[in-house]
Amino acid sequence: MRNFYSAYWWIFLLRGIFALVLGVLAIVWPGATFTTLIVFLGAYLFIAGSFAMVGAIAARKTAENWGLFLMSGLAGIVLGILTLYNPFATGAALIFLxxxxxxxxxxxxxxxxxxxxTLITGEGWYIAGGLLSILFGILLLSNPENAAITLTWLFGFYAVISGVMLILLSFRLRKK
Structure with missing residues (x-):
C-alpha cells in the first residue's frame, strides 16, 4: 500500500514548479517581483486575519483565549489593508527590518x-560571519532600492533551489 506522500507526489511536483517559476521571475525581473511579493503579503495578511477573526468568533464559547485570536485577526486585517494601500512603504519597512x-x-x-x-578553536570564522552580517545590514540600509533587488535575487535563488529539490523529490516519491 502506498503511503500518503507517494500517493500525492504530484503536490510536491506542483509546488516545485511554482517555486521554480517564481524563483526565475525573481531573478530575471526583481523590481516587479518584489512589488508583487509585497502585494501578495498584504493579501495574505488580510485573508489570514479574516479567517483568524472568524475562527475566534466561532470558538468564543469553547476556547479561553479566543480574544487573543480575535486581536491577532484584527491586526492581520489592518496590516493587510495598510500593505495593500501602500506596498512601497511596507517594502521599505521590510528592507529596514x-x-x-x-x-x-x-x-x-x-x-x-x-x-x-575558550571552548572552541576557529572562532575567528564565527567572528568573520558576524562581521559579514553587519556589513550586509549596513549595505541594505545604505541603499534600500538596491536592497530590494538584492533581497529579491536572494529569494529567487532560494526559490529555484527549493523548486528543483521539490521536483526531484516528487519524482522519487512517484517511483515508490
Missing part, C-alpha cells in the same frame, strides 16, 4: 564567538 536584524544578528554572533573562544 532585515537590515537591522542582520546587524543585530552579526553583533550577537561576534559576542558569542568571543565567549566561546
Amino acid at each position: 532585515v537590515g537591522f536584524w542582520a546587524m543585530l544578528a552579526g553583533i550577537f554572533e561576534i559576542i558569542i564567538a568571543i565567549r566561546l573562544r
